[in-house]
Amino acid sequence: MAIPVKDDTKLVTVKIDDKEYQVPAGANLVDLAKWYADNDIPVFCYHPKLEPVGMCRMCLVELGSIMRDRETGDVVLDDNGEPTVRWFPKLQTACTQTASDGMVVRTNTEAVDETRENVLEFLLTSHPLDCPICDKGGECPLQNLTMEHGPQESRMIYSDKMHLQKHVPLGDLIFLDRERCIQCARCVRFQDELVGDAVLGFHERGRRLQIITSSDPGFDTYFSGNTTDICPVGALTTADFRFGARPWEMTEIPSISPWDAAGENISLSMRLDRDFGGRAMIKRVMPRQNEYVNELWISDKTRFGHHFTRSLDRLVEPMVSFGDKLTDQSWNDAYKAAVTALEGASGDVAAIAGGAISNEDLWELRQLVEGLGGSRLGAWPPTHGGADLVAEVGVGQDTNLKELGAGDAILVVASDLEEEVPIWRLRLKRAQDRGAYLVVANARPTRMEEFALDTQRNDKPVEGAAVRYAPGEAAAAISDLKSSNKDVYDRLADATNLVVVAGADGLDLDGNKALMQACANLLIETDHVGKANNGLMSPIPGPNGMGLHYLGYTPEVTQDIVANPPKVLIVAQAEPAEDDPTATEWLSKVDTVITLSLFPDRTTSYASIVLPIQSFAERDGTFVNGERRVQRFYTAQGPLGEAVPAWKILTTIREKLGQGRAKLSAAAVMLEITKNVDVFAEMRYKNLSQVTRQFPEIGGDDLYYGGTAYQNRGGLGIQIPSAADSGKVKAGKVASVKATKASKGELIALPITELYNRSNAFMPSGLVHARVAVPYVTLSSSDADDLGLVDGDLVEVSFEGGAVRVRATVGDVPAGVALLPQHLTDEPTPIVPTVVTLSKIAQPVLA
């Protein structure tokens, strides 16, 4: 199957239009014709990432095989001494053929041409031909193939066309035009096969065949936008972009998703727009192919969450407080204030940086702090440790999750991947479909656990197991797996390849670190490190969680900063007081807080100097994703107000402090990093922007093949080798963990992640608001009984540093704990397991 070939692939000879090719046995004919013979067989229903179904007949070709004598096995020759070909009497669908030795294909004959024309004429019999007002116009497979192969005129009577609904909302995000649909079932199959939510289906038949959803809520998944990319017509459009622009008006800028550890490669479609004062703005976010990272897919959060880059709520001017109130100041005065504060700290300077800040920013920040004699560099939030272990035994060089399958195993522990890193969840579920054994361990149910418990999917058997441990006992559950769950342990140990994803769901920093060590030990003991498709990953929050580690920022130091506040604290693209109810307490102990922020928030209100930074769209830089791949993003949009890239603010302050000349570009900062930080030695921008040929080859003129995901022109990035890749690693000791204890009448709140939440960066994307959950707390039925609560009651949850009012829901959670999602309420909720009390709020009775 494998294209491009691996060392052990069996090759066969296939003849296409009279030329011979050596191709992998079993490869799909459409794929191999394109890859080896540069022959674009037109398709509508076939997609290289979906199972072939042979529904549209667009790919018909002449097919035959070379005849062999049954007895001798020799090739039968004709009168001219040429091999005799036995042709199928009728044309065959190329998309359902796989390569076998002696296969002969013709794609350039009259019969094929005529068939292509006829199939197109048939598809167009009831097509509305509304290309001039169609969002897909200009990048439409049906349009392109009609120009290339279609009839010049239609013999159809226009008034005989089928009329169907043209604006059917399939959910909040996707609209369906039933007239344009050509019934290829790509959207249906994407949902069934890849996502695993069969929420789209066909209804009726013949000319009335149409896409429906009868699910409740409708088309509601975190991946729905991808269907608009693979729909070969304009039948599916996003509520975010429809009627927004024509494809040819937009300029594509390569970028990286700013949300999570996957580091999805994206393309920002930019256009000068009156909605943004005539300046270039993001009209849509599209996937950019990186087969190692996100293939052709992105999550809906990445696609629809871009509005914060031009939000009116953003900080657009520096602010300084000279007494008690922050006021707008010029950059000059702001720099002056910062320099004065930093010089006055006599070396007692520390920094806390968030996971969404780039490596260049982190480097300048570190130089600044160290240049002043400080050394404390903290990572925010201080919940995810073990980045050092990911650096040590992280997934090996050239890992590609799409290669995991039969014989391999996956362990997901203490993570709700669907909510934390949706693309990993998409790709790992797919690995299970291909035969990988999926184990999910957690203290509570998750979507991934449902997959692990499935026994069959789309008529094929799948395998997995779920392990539930007592809250907080994640590390022990993994360390003891061999004795407590021998079957599961053996499957993991004996797997050809093993990937472990370990997070901090329901754990504090110590619990998470112990778990990471236990997972690292499991991988080392079972010899699953230092090679491709084996090793550790972690959903550390933000797109650059691993960058924080490699540039010296740790959660332990953050804890130290919290315990011993410095004189001057620089908070860089982090919002501690928004995240953590206890932050205001320690922030107020710092003499001077300087923030580099996108938004005014609770943290900036503790600051005396607030410096507005640019978002990922306004500048260039690099992130390191959870698989340790260093990836570049490029400048797409002009700056908002007077915002400046964080690295530039920092390098300017350094110059003013006499720490050398300010650097002029992010590239120059990276150059300095490559010279000073070993693991970055190869990471010059030029190297990071290299692209090699990727299978499937998409995004050329033949949009019908892969859809509208963009070809990668910005670079595939480079993976930092793990320590295990370059040498031996040893198992470490798993520290014992102190459990959080609650007294009678109290519960332990476990913070959980909701992908869609009310964080400052996500809120400006109004389209998605309807799908942000109403704030809730989930508790067991026994605790609910004890507290006299029923589903839907309004409760006040109180904890150290605050209280929030949320809806109670009763669910499958262990007694004694309550799940409290982060960032759903305006006020912060605990970021680590915390003792809480719940009390019912009497609700006003409506007359």
Place this chain on the structure above:
Amino acid sequence: MALKEKYNDRIQLHLSKYPDSRSAVMPLLYIAQEEYGYVNDQGVDEVAEILDLDPTQVRSIAGFYTMYSEKPKGKYWLQVCTDLACALNGADEFHKALKDYLGVEEGGTTEDGLFTVEHVMCLAACDKAPMLQCNFHFMEDLDMDKMKAWVEEKRAEYQAELDAK
């Protein structure tokens, strides 16, 4: 849950026939149609729940096959075959005459809620044309006289029921 309780034996019987429970979707849809008079959303949701399918998948099946009705029907659902063999034997005229007699349009239902008439493709009783199926039972070798007698009989039965109440 209505279907599951009311028809448990039949449902279990169907489930036991297939290695994979989802294969029972069609017989279960018949049960839902029988119970609710047509395949309504509640029936779809219940069948989906029993078979662990998404309601969309169940609705797709109901939409594909003409034996499932997705709109409310009369007590007697008359499906007249008008396919080629029947047509050659006067099925079209028969179909039209039946509609006229009952005073309904294609697919329509009489005001008393008793009869729904629609035309369908070949029902494999070509030698007995004109023919129709009434609630999935064949009525063959028909003409309008026979049909009128039958309709009046059903009307009388219905009237008697009403009177008895």
